[in-house]
Amino acid sequence: MSGLSLRPRPFALPEYGYAVAKFVHEGVSRLMEAKDEVWARIPRAEPSETIPVTQNTMPSGEVVESNPIMTQAKFVLSYDDIRACNGDALALQMDSAAEESLAVVMPRFFDLLGRTSEAAGTATDLGGKPFTFDVYLATIEKTDMAFDEKGNPEWPTLIVHPDFAKYLSSLPPPTAEQQKRLDDLIERKRREYHARRRHRNLC
16 A cells, blocks of 8 residues: 555646536537437436336336447547647537437437337338328327317327428328318317326326
8 A cells, every 4th residue: 555646646637627528428418409309309317327227018018128328439639639729629529429329329219119109009000001191090099199278289299201201291281071080080089188187186
């Protein structure tokens, strides 16, 4: 123990290192939100030293499990950039870190979303067939909908590929018969929603 020195290193400034780490972490997080709209919509949990395995039990009894995801990014800055306080070099590294992180977390997110939908019975596989109004109604049929205080439906968020978004925008408006079927479905969903709320209030 005699050879061990507990004295701080000369010119060590740990508060500077902490400030840089906090800036980089926050900056990469904001870049990820700016680059991916879906990621930006996902609520953030409070920071924790441990991340547990999450398990969601579906009404069918099937358990959907999700393991923690580890992401890491390597920053390489030259001494010349550091001495010159080259902010552009740091920004480039942060931008790359955001891209690398999204390449890890987003595939896992969509995988979990797909497995959860399958287990909950809300997934719809078209099997290569075109998307039609009947498919749209069948999708809503499988979804639990909420309604605001005025009784208006709170439509679920639709996440699609840009090409599919263009296809949806090119579809003709629903016919009078199709609109009536949709209105009847929404009215039934509204009654189901209020029935669930009454049940929760009584329990």
